[in-house]
Amino acid sequence: MEVKTSKGHLKVHKMKKKVLRKQVRAQHTLMRHEGIECISHPTQSLVIANAGLGNGMSRQQLLRIVEEYGLVETLLMPPNKPYSFVKYGTTEEAKKAFDALNGKEVTLEDFGQNIVLYINFVEKVFWQNAVPTSLPPGLMVIEKIISPEEERRMLESIDWIGDEDTQNAQKTLKHRRVKHFGYEFCYDNNNVNKDKPLPGGLPEICDLFLEKCLKQGYIEHKPDQLTVNQYEPGQGIPPHIDTHSAFEDKIISLSLGAEIVMDFKHPDGHTVAIMLPRCSLLVMAGESRYLWTHGITPRKYDIIQASELGQKVGTITADVGDLTLNRRETRTSFTFRKVRRSPCNCIYPSVCDSQKGQQRQVQPSFPHNDMEASKLEQEYVHKVYEEIATHFSSTRHSPWPRIVEFLRSLPKGSIVADVGCGNGKYLGINKDLYMVGCDRSKNLADICGEKNFQAFVCDALSVPIRSGSCDACISIAVIHHFSTVERRLATICELARLLRPGGTALIYVWAMEQEYKNQKSKYLKEKNDSKDKEEEINIGGVQRPLSDQMPDSSSQDSACSDRLLNDLNDEGCAAKLVADSRLPVHTNRTSFHSQDLLVPWHLKGGTKKKGESIDTVSSPAGSKESQELSPVFHRYYHVFCEGELEAACRSLDCVRVQKSYYDQGNWCVVLEKL
Amino acid sequence: MKLLTHNLLSSHVRGLRPGGGFPLQIQASEVRVRPVPFNAAFVARLVPRLRWAALLEAAESLGHPSELPPEPAADYEGDESFLRRVHHILLEVEVLEGVLQCPDSGRRFPISRGIPNMLLSEEEA
Numbered sequence: 001m002e003v004k005t006s007k008g009h010l011k012v013h014k015m016k017k018k019v020l021r022k023q024v025r026a027q028h029t030l031m032r033h034e035g036i037e038c039i040s041h042p043t044q045s046l047v048i049a050n051a052g053l054g055n056g057m058s059r060q061q062l063l064r065i066v067e068e069y070g071l072v073e074t075l076l077m078p079p080n081k082p083y084s085f086v087k088y089g090t091t092e093e094a095k096k097a098f099d100a101l102n103g104k105e106v107t108l109e110d111f112g113q114n115i116v117l118y119i120n121f122v123e124k125v126f127w128q129n130a131v132p133t134s135l136p137p138g139l140m141v142i143e144k145i146i147s148p149e150e151e152r153r154m155l156e157s158i159d160w161i162g163d164e165d166t167q168n169a170q171k172t173l174k175h176r177r178v179k180h181f182g183y184e185f186c187y188d189n190n191n192v193n194k195d196k197p198l199p200g201g202l203p204e205i206c207d208l209f210l211e212k213c214l215k216q217g218y219i220e221h222k223p224d225q226l227t228v229n230q231y232e233p234g235q236g237i238p239p240h241i242d243t244h245s246a247f248e249d250k251i252i253s254l255s256l257g258a259e260i261v262m263d264f265k266h267p268d269g270h271t272v273a274i275m276l277p278r279c280s281l282l283v284m285a286g287e288s289r290y291l292w293t294h295g296i297t298p299r300k301y302d303i304i305q306a307s308e309l310g311q312k313v314g315t316i317t318a319d320v321g322d323l324t325l326n327r328r329e330t331r332t333s334f335t336f337r338k339v340r341r342s343p344c345n346c347i348y349p350s351v352c353d354s355q356k357g358q359q360r361q362v363q364p365s366f367p368h369n370d371m372e373a374s375k376l377e378q379e380y381v382h383k384v385y386e387e388i389a390t391h392f393s394s395t396r397h398s399p400w401p402r403i404v405e406f407l408r409s410l411p412k413g414s415i416v417a418d419v420g421c422g423n424g425k426y427l428g429i430n431k432d433l434y435m436v437g438c439d440r441s442k443n444l445a446d447i448c449g450e451k452n453f454q455a456f457v458c459d460a461l462s463v464p465i466r467s468g469s470c471d472a473c474i475s476i477a478v479i480h481h482f483s484t485v486e487r488r489l490a491t492i493c494e495l496a497r498l499l500r501p502g503g504t505a506l507i508y509v510w511a512m513e514q515e516y517k518n519q520k521s522k523y524l525k526e527k528n529d530s531k532d533k534e535e536e537i538n539i540g541g542v543q544r545p546l547s548d549q550m551p552d553s554s555s556q557d558s559a560c561s562d563r564l565l566n567d568l569n570d571e572g573c574a575a576k577l578v579a580d581s582r583l584p585v586h587t588n589r590t591s592f593h594s595q596d597l598l599v600p601w602h603l604k605g606g607t608k609k610k611g612e613s614i615d616t617v618s619s620p621a622g623s624k625e626s627q628e629l630s631p632v633f634h635r636y637y638h639v640f641c642e643g644e645l646e647a648a649c650r651s652l653d654c655v656r657v658q659k660s661y662y663d664q665g666n667w668c669v670v671l672e673k674l
Numbered sequence: 675m676k677l678l679t680h681n682l683l684s685s686h687v688r689g690l691r692p693g694g695g696f697p698l699q700i701q702a703s704e705v706r707v708r709p710v711p712f713n714a715a716f717v718a719r720l721v722p723r724l725r726w727a728a729l730l731e732a733a734e735s736l737g738h739p740s741e742l743p744p745e746p747a748a749d750y751e752g753d754e755s756f757l758r759r760v761h762h763i764l765l766e767v768e769v770l771e772g773v774l775q776c777p778d779s780g781r782r783f784p785i786s787r788g789i790p791n792m793l794l795s796e797e798e799a
Contacts, residue, residue: 413719456790
């Protein structure tokens, strides 16, 4: 009979406690970050933490593990998540699995890594499947276009032995191997040297294949440029569009040696994952060639559909009941292109290097009426925020201290509206408040929703909240996006309308004066910072000679009287009058020379709009990797002079200006509803 | 969208009679119940701000009859079981997918992934 020493007992007890602690921690993480509720009583369904596609567990391995304990009705593996769900036929089976697997150490087959499983019961197994995606327009994948024999011959024909320097560079940087024929592709400007063709042209071995493609209509012209890329597991290529001015429309790419998943992304952020089998031909034409970016994520496995392993071509739908990992192998691509001899004239000028210069002709000017104002804001505020939402959100993470202070000073149980809430930066600051955000950008509001904040989409000029229902509201860096005095005043009126008597509103707008009391704002200070973070309120401005102070125009007249608007117009600060002239484009991190202007936003990391899982690869500038056209967006701003915001507020008789101050390049007021 | 948020929302279609935009009718296709830590003082402060009838109606329409009285009792602040029921209906029931309909104009506003889209077109605003 085994006699357990008291030490042995203690050890077992400690281990059990440890497992329990970690299991509870897993519960909390699942709840807080994923909204998955774990329950304490046994059910048929389990969530298994640390066994997900996101942390390297394949479907095959997990199935084998869970099948042991009973009949598996459902096995759901959400892509890129470190957990999965399993539903058994009976609760008893689930309980068996729980007892056996909770705290169990497992070796991941594909990676040799050890992980520990933590199990919890859940009410039911459910995952919202993404809507099945269709192929990008113009894209085709033709399977089995060459035989395995032809594949072998083509692979053997490549002589990778180039000069020693290149070889060594490639080895150390772990870059994919590249070889060009016909014309050299230059990675510095992502174009070909059209005047200096490479001797030898395209390898003879490709001739027959290209004839076939021409005949089938996959290409219109015989290609005269070939790039061979070889990808080892873990290598990829950043998302890019093949330069418009360099190559004609149809681009074909043959996949040899192994299959791979290629990611296509539309500028609106929507992505499609395409499986390219061995011996298949990818044809990119039209929209898929000119507008969508394509790239290969550098990783060692792809997520694909389990039921058609190695067979399925085309899009990979996110049916989480059917996903698994596919280990990558060495894949070689032969990409054939026809060099372009005339400028590109496609219908996608925003991403076309031939046409980009012409874009500047359509330059916006200062609006003269409400309709022009609305149109200007639509093009240069709303559209832009929708496109840049994800990148913008990633640069808005540090809450501003004085705004936090304002929120923390509000009594518990206050109802607070954040008008122009952006990515919801302030919505979670004070848990004792009930905060509701609204934004004009659907994509930004959706980001708030992903964070489980209360938010909705609307225009700040017309907020669908009942009058007098808010204890407080904030509007941070919003009103400066409205392009007429009347519209800016109207937004302040709306904020006042939402407040109950005694309620307070905090408003922040960009200041014309970026250097105030001899202190430069953060924006100006960060001028030499190579990171283009563009924290919202940091915009550079030289110290401008300040005009006379705005007269105290508190009036007994009703809010938006003409006389007051005239005052605001005429007695503004001594900035250049832009009426009847084009809106100037500002140079970031310098001073303002005009109150009404366009401020550039340089988009980084593609135009992801949602929290998507596609990795973007950062690449050293000028390297072989950078093949991106980095889009620039212009946003309209009216920057405020000292006293301008305060005067506008004082013109309303329903509010009192409680406080007025300058904070890091912004003019700020606190209003109280009378 | 929680029911407290719904209680604040009012349709702002142009030309409505005063109060004609409230309350928005909820047609939900996906509702989620999610626990939220209960804080009696927090809930008690919210009660007087609510449009009570609209709250009860909204709860009913979601199939979550709230078991709440037609009006809060005078001593509601001390009644924990009442406050817990209010807490549940205000903060723990969320509409993830559905539509909000303006009572007077019939205009429909979609709710997607918990976010209502209340944006009006140029003509409607």
